[in-house]
Amino acid sequence: MDFGLTDDQREIQRTARELLAERARPDRVREHAEARSTDEQLWKELSELGWPGIAIAEEHGGQGLGQIELSILCEELGRSLAPVPFLGSAMAATVIQQDGSAEQRERWLGGLASGATIGALGAAVDGTAELVIGGREADVFVLIDEDGSGRILGAEEADVTPVDSVDPTRSTARVSGAGEPVGDGGACAGLGRALVSVSSELVGVCDRALAMTVEYVKDRKQFGVPVGAYQAVSHRCAQMLLETEKARATAAFAAWTADADPEALAEAAAMAKVCASSAAREVTASAIQAHGGIGFTWEADVHWLYKRAQLDAALLGGAKRHRARLAAILAERVGAGAAA
Amino acid sequence: MDLTFSPQEIAFRDELRGWLAANQPDAAPVDGGEDAQYQWRRDWQRRLYDAGWAAPAWPVEYGGRGASLTESAIYYEEIGRSRSPLAANTLGLLLGGPTLMVWGTDEQKERYLPPILSAEEIWCQGFSEPEAGSDLASLKTRAVKDGEEWVVTGQKVWTSGAQYSKWCMLVARTDGDVPKHKGLTYFLMDMEQDAVQVRPLRQITGEDEFNELFIEEARIPDANVIGGVGNGWKVALTTLMNERAGLGFALQIRLRQLLDDTIAVAAERGLLEDPVYADELAELHTRCESIRLLAWKGLTDVERYGQPGPEGSLVKWLWSDTNQRLTQLAVDIVGPAALTAGTSWSYEFLRARGNTIEGGTTEVLKNIVAERVLGLPRLKVAV
Ligand SMILES: Cc1cc2nc3c(=O)[nH]c(=O)nc-3n(C[C@H](O)[C@H](O)[C@H](O)COP(=O)(O)OP(=O)(O)OC[C@H]3O[C@@H](n4cnc5c(N)ncnc54)[C@H](O)[C@@H]3O)c2cc1C
Numbered sequence A: 001m002d003f004g005l006t007d008d009q010r011e012i013q014r015t016a017r018e019l020l021a022e023r024a025r026p027d028r029v030r031e032h033a034e035a036r037s038t039d040e041q042l043w044k045e046l047s048e049l050g051w052p053g054i055a056i057a058e059e060h061g062g063q064g065l066g067q068i069e070l071s072i073l074c075e076e077l078g079r080s081l082a083p084v085p086f087l088g089s090a091m092a093a094t095v096i097q098q099d100g101s102a103e104q105r106e107r108w109l110g111g112l113a114s115g116a117t118i119g120a121l122g123a124a125v126d127g128t129a130e131l132v133i134g135g136r137e138a139d140v141f142v143l144i145d146e147d148g149s150g151r152i153l154g155a156e157e158a159d160v161t162p163v164d165s166v167d168p169t170r171s172t173a174r175v176s177g178a179g180e181p182v183g184d185g186g187a188c189a190g191l192g193r194a195l196v197s198v199s200s201e202l203v204g205v206c207d208r209a210l211a212m213t214v215e216y217v218k219d220r221k222q223f224g225v226p227v228g229a230y231q232a233v234s235h236r237c238a239q240m241l242l243e244t245e246k247a248r249a250t251a252a253f254a255a256w257t258a259d260a261d262p263e264a265l266a267e268a269a270a271m272a273k274v275c276a277s278s279a280a281r282e283v284t285a286s287a288i289q290a291h292g293g294i295g296f297t298w299e300a301d302v303h304w305l306y307k308r309a310q311l312d313a314a315l316l317g318g319a320k321r322h323r324a325r326l327a328a329i330l331a332e333r334v335g336a337g338a339a340a
Numbered sequence B: 001m002d003l004t005f006s007p008q009e010i011a012f013r014d015e016l017r018g019w020l021a022a023n024q025p026d027a028a029p030v031d032g033g034e035d036a037q038y039q040w041r042r043d044w045q046r047r048l049y050d051a052g053w054a055a056p057a058w059p060v061e062y063g064g065r066g067a068s069l070t071e072s073a074i075y076y077e078e079i080g081r082s083r084s085p086l087a088a089n090t091l092g093l094l095l096g097g098p099t100l101m102v103w104g105t106d107e108q109k110e111r112y113l114p115p116i117l118s119a120e121e122i123w124c125q126g127f128s129e130p131e132a133g134s135d136l137a138s139l140k141t142r143a144v145k146d147g148e149e150w151v152v153t154g155q156k157v158w159t160s161g162a163q164y165s166k167w168c169m170l171v172a173r174t175d176g177d178v179p180k181h182k183g184l185t186y187f188l189m190d191m192e193q194d195a196v197q198v199r200p201l202r203q204i205t206g207e208d209e210f211n212e213l214f215i216e217e218a219r220i221p222d223a224n225v226i227g228g229v230g231n232g233w234k235v236a237l238t239t240l241m242n243e244r245a246g247l248g249f250a251l252q253i254r255l256r257q258l259l260d261d262t263i264a265v266a267a268e269r270g271l272l273e274d275p276v277y278a279d280e281l282a283e284l285h286t287r288c289e290s291i292r293l294l295a296w297k298g299l300t301d302v303e304r305y306g307q308p309g310p311e312g313s314l315v316k317w318l319w320s321d322t323n324q325r326l327t328q329l330a331v332d333i334v335g336p337a338a339l340t341a342g343t344s345w346s347y348e349f350l351r352a353r354g355n356t357i358e359g360g361t362t363e364v365l366k367n368i369v370a371e372r373v374l375g376l377p378r379l380k381v382a383v
Helices: A007-023 A026-035 A040-048 A067-080 A086-099 A102-114 A191-219 A231-260 A262-296 A302-314 A319-339 B007-022 B033-050 B069-081 B090-103 B106-117 B232-246 B248-268 B275-305 B311-339 B344-356 B362-373
Strands: A119-125 A128-133 A140-144 A150-154 A159-162 A172-176 B123-126 B142-146 B149-157 B167-173 B184-190 B196-201 B210-221
Touching: A007 A067, A026 A302, A067 A086, A067 A191, A067 A231, A086 A102, A086 A119, A086 A128, A086 A140, A086 A150, A086 A191, A102 A140, A119 A172, A128 A140, A128 B311, A140 A172, A191 A231, A191 A262, A191 A302, A231 A262, A231 B362, A262 A302, A262 A319, A262 B344, A302 B311, A319 B275, B007 B069, B069 B248, B069 B275, B090 B106, B090 B123, B090 B167, B090 B232, B142 B167, B149 B167, B149 B184, B167 B232, B184 B210, B184 B232, B248 B275, B248 B311, B275 B311, B311 B344, B311 B362
Parallel strands: A119 A140, B123 B167
Antiparallel strands: A119 A128, A128 A172, A140 A150, A159 A172, B142 B149, B149 B210, B167 B184, B196 B210
């Protein structure tokens, strides 16, 4: 048993963190959030570095690495809140790669790997997906219907209406249209991996919220002492760490499962999403609370994390939905045991 | 124990209900932003004032109805229930007026109370500072005597309505050589002077409900000291007590309405049959009712024993926590509309984040309950 990353993986993590610390500084994120614009320059740069194709097969121009590597990037992008359409594009590519026909893979994966094509993925209700992240700039959409099957729509055949969400660090849109079934039209297995990617992004969001909070409460004094000295505050921070680490461990397990033990992915991905969704909501809310009044202002950066956490927590189903899935998996297991 | 209203209280409620039904304010303005909203609330206060409903809790001699505490609570419940806006000068009506009635001289009362009631002069509150939030008494804004005037320099934050205000309830340090609670003085500062700059403070919701005040050698006549030099902390506490008491009943009704709206959506989507949602909604319903009952029980204590019990802090704590839980659950029930910018659902959700911070953070309220109600030992910190 070894939770450690390989040297190569650690290198990916380190360079990603360093690059984003430089290129997605809080003031730059803020600038794009205020304008509700994508950082196209950064997207171009990340594309040149091969990020969008990290987990796309080499035959389609990607790097052919696995979910663990993809998750590392998702986490770093979550931490920095970089205003780029990475997550949606990666999720769309994942589903096309896992579930698409040879023709669909051929048609879309090359562009998605190079970053020339931007993808987005949304869950549709009655055919329409709301608040599809990255929807405004996407060239190709993967819409997942209630039964888990998917549809692929090129932007020109999709009906796209930009709708602003509470999270201005990314664009969002309402998307509908017929499109063509992904692969044979069955339930998309790639969704498990997509859930892992979102969960990993949320781990990054939590980690950053915690780090900002710890730094703030060490510094902020009331009644002559740093507020972090009050146990009401320090225990809150400890709780934030607990939630974050729970989310991190389950996301890491799910990412490993995706390539090493795909049979176990459905359960692991549901667990990861349960932990990440509830951790993100709690940890970012706690970050605001521990900052006091300043945390409630537009000036302080914590609210961006809170808002991103909310959208990601709901993406592809929140904690409630995935707990229900887990309960169903458990019921099946108990039933199978009884039958045997 | 008798948990019904007296015939007199029912008569009060019915009269108000009847009046509100017949005098609903015009629809809220959609264009024109904050200014239009404010004007709308000012017109609304005018209408209340003309009918004698601007501040029923004020004594008759000051233009109120001398309403009892229970009647005053009924008043805020009914205002909330009818979904009427709050009067433009709520801070003057709820905080400024009552503070003056306790601490003001006869001249001050005569001069300042009538225009509060009629919304001719709007009031704002200049207490919190960037460095003095939970530890309010450590505030640094300084006032120095210069002949018959005081010269004030400092910075205030979270002053809502400052851009519309004539008067600011300002607490400033007039003596830096005594323990921090003893060196404060409560002033009434004229906002119409260049030395006071108002800058909007944008919040998580994207709007600016509040402001920062930058005060650079503002002048306040000595006649505008309220309650005596060096007595500012006591006067400020009167203001803060009123803050905790009044609005609670209106806020609690708003919570109820939001819960009802959420239950309606849940019913429409068949989620009341889903135990995951049903359990949580029933819990929120129970909390909502507990808040109402605790608030009324708190009034009984004041009416019977002349003293508020611990309910004030408990109600605010429970209300803020419940409102956050409810608005977060609404995100799950309502779905994308609750995360779409500019919807009332997303506004309520984001605004609720401030509830556990404004008016004393939950952590500080818990300290108060632990120390003052339960008598637990106090942490030794600089006070
Ligand atoms: C929406 C909103 C409206 C407001 N309206 C007004 C207004 O109308 N008038 C006004 O004067 N002010 C207003 N305020 C300011 C408000 O009163 C302060 O923000 C609040 O008292 C907290 O102070 P602070 O922001 O300085 O946070 P801090 O005091 O710096 O608190 C930071 C964190 O430390 C914790 N903490 C601090 N002291 C202790 C302690 N002793 N024990 C345990 N934990 C502690 C806090 O709970 C918080 O989690 C408003 C604030 C908000 C967010």
